[in-house]
Amino acid sequence: MVLGACGAAERRAPSQGQNGVRAAGYDLEVVPFDFELGGRKVSSWGYNGGIPGPEIRLKEGETLRATVRNRLPEGTTIHWHGLPIPNEMDGVPDVTQPPIGSGEDFTYEYKVPVSGTYFYHSHVGMQFDRAVYGPLVIEPQQESLSYDREFTLMLDDWLDGIDGTPEQKLESLESGGSAMAGMEGMGEGMEGMGGTGEVPRQWPPDVVYPFYLVNGKPPESPEELRVNRGEEVRLRLINSSSASIYRVALQGHRMTVTHTDGQPVEPVEVNALRIGQGERYDVLVNAGNPGVWQLAAQAEGTKKIGRALFRYGGSSASPPPADFEPPELGKKLLLYDMLTAAPEAEAPPGGEPDEVVPITLNGDEEKYIWTINDEVFSEADPIEVGRNRHIRFEFENKSMMPHPMHLHGHFFRVQNGTGRGPMKDTVLVEPMQKLTIDWLSDNLGDWAFHCHMIYHQESGMMRVVKVA
Template sequence: MNAVDRRTFVRAGLALAGTGLLAACTPTGAGASLILPTDPRVGEVEALRRTTGHTRRYRFTAQAAQVDLGGPVVRTWAYDGSVPGKEIRVRAGDVVQAELSNLLPVDTTIHWHGPALRNDMDGVPSLTQEPVPPGGSFTYRFIANTPGTHWLHPHSGTQLDRGLYAAVIVEDPEDPGGYDHDWTVVLDDWIDDTGTTPDEVLGGLRRGDGGRGSMHGMGGGTALGGDVRYPYHLINGRVPAAPVVFTARPRQRARVRLVNAASDTAFRVALGSHRLRVTHSDGFAVQPVDTDALLIGMGERYDIVVTLEEGVFPLVALAEGKDATALAMVRTGEGTPPPSSIRPAELIGDLLRYDDLRPVGETPPLGVPPDVEHRLDLTGGMMSYDWGINGLPFDPVRRLPIREGQRVRITFRNRSMMWHPMHLHGHTFRLGGTGLRKDTVIVLPGRTVACDLTADNPGQWMIHCHNTYHHETGMATILGYRK
């Protein structure tokens, strides 16, 4: 949203309650009051979550920083001067207490992407909390009882397309393990301080001139191109010319946690001379499936397990439709590293699809009619850059009403010519047909995806496209619990 949109958000949708926290207007068509982030029911549900009783304390300082990407040195915004920010790793049931200090010149927050946490800690400014002003601070505190590979990032403007993100790993005490290494791989596309900034790119897209560093209609025949041409693509904050190196011994097993923190890029990931065994999607266990490569949209996460051969191997993330790569190396013995331009044959081998994955554990019967269904048409186009839902831009007063305990179906129908990774806050859903559990799903042009969830986490929750530029120009709405 631009500055005018943000002022409208605060004025029209939200007002300060007497407690100093947030209240909301009654949305159009809602005959009952909303369960707001300040509602006692939010705390009651939090008290029912299983907890270890251990509190893990962290501090994040959002600040301007000079960051070395492995050759290119950029001025950007980052947590504590590091890209990615320091990883959080806790056990399921631990209490996370994280203090955010804002040294940026603008408001910010932290959104916790993946965990089903309490609504007042979700980090959406002017919806679940007041934005943290320059010089201010806010402490997030919640029970992290959703095991899996997750991450954190701001939910303000184009801040995600700078360096403000970090991995959040919630370890599952019931995970069988059996691997020798546990590596986190964070993928990103980078444009900040390369002759332009994310805000300038957004301005160019709005004007229809593409802006510096961006281009329209990108894709080259693939359905998963993007809107912006990025000069760099990173793995763990490094360009391909200076890749991060993971070391192990031959025949060891490595668990690799893949997080796509990019703003506009889907990545096709492969490890040269290896097959990948996919074990988790968006933090949830799946029946293991072997593949040569997998596709990961913005906001998605996959866990893979690999039995390592001897030598030096490229871990490559191909920017889908953009003819560019991010790169890391895996070294288990002697050998000369391949060139930074390497594209292993596995990239064009077997490619994992959603339909290949089945959840582990009990799955509610599929095809059961929901108690309530919301149909969300994904609309807009590149020429006018007017992304929205059901033909309308984001309106903070408009809510999709549900009640606690309902079986809810959200049906995404992509009426646009671009693809959209759609993310739901505070919940996971099951994809129709397989029951695969996710919180972020790719919806291709012309396709329809049905997502079923149980309304078990009361509050007000964002649904939005995880393309930063589509979100900022209107492709978002709010799932609103009513009393």
């Protein structure tokens, strides 16, 4: 690998956390860069030489124009995760565009159709398991929530430059290295945690990472979220991890969930939530408990956490230890069954579907092959559906791994028995679970549909859904 070899000339100041500017035009140079992680110098790839990339923030209806300058030694693209935009702007290599070649530039330009919390990332190969991601926040024309302060928090699992490269990790999984990887901290005694309904088991992940980062920072040197007593605080949680599901809780506080995947839901108060790869949750926290508190993201099936600190003005308390698990992690956990779409969510189709498509998820953990309807992506034909039809996908997960399934270009309703399930773009399908989603095929083109666990995606768990 030539990581970092040509980074110096292109390097800019790292982008830190809340660094967005309100402008429609962005320059995103994707470039090798160095940063410090847990006392070690790491070389990786990212946008404008930072982790995460710069926050892109604009208003619903504005035009986003982003010029990507590819300074990597290989091709790249940007996918605008969750936004239903014109197909040619969707950034899937060899499906919606050829990769942007090394040394080349490409400009994405489209009108932002919806508000909410999204993110952008490379869709080429294993690049997503580097730092090629950043937050994308679309403000509504009229904000209906009332809050005093907001923070965007990106959760990431990190191994690049610490435990080889993502490509080497994939190779080791393909040669049978996965069974052992998952053994660490198998989550014994973590079943039957409190809360209502059926709390999902914690499955051992395929990859246990050396670091879990929040806004690019390891637990030993966390980001501090500074708040004042009495404030209402909005947190935008984005799981931009490649292979990790998290349970998230804020010590000493409850969270009111207001959105998932950018779309509004009826508010639900919980102690903890579970967030799969590619999912987002917006929550409100009432800051009524002065001190310094752990905002923990525990990687499911492990004992490891990523964290930020929630620090009140005037508090001189010392922070909890890096690995402290808030007791809230064991209390009421958000489940899909608790969510209903708010009336203003993107209009879903109702009634009976026009087309029903069975989607079987399966895999061979030994050979590390992951399939949709028993075929890997490279050998499969597209799933073709008609335009402006009410489509139902009936998932059946026949594997022993959870799969965060992501459909490009559309929102879908998760059928959770309420009749008004949440509108989402990414949904976790549990091992051996059946789950139904409904969507309106109102966006023409070839749309990627895949598991957002990138090692599964790269090993076959992807399809093109052709809306024609």
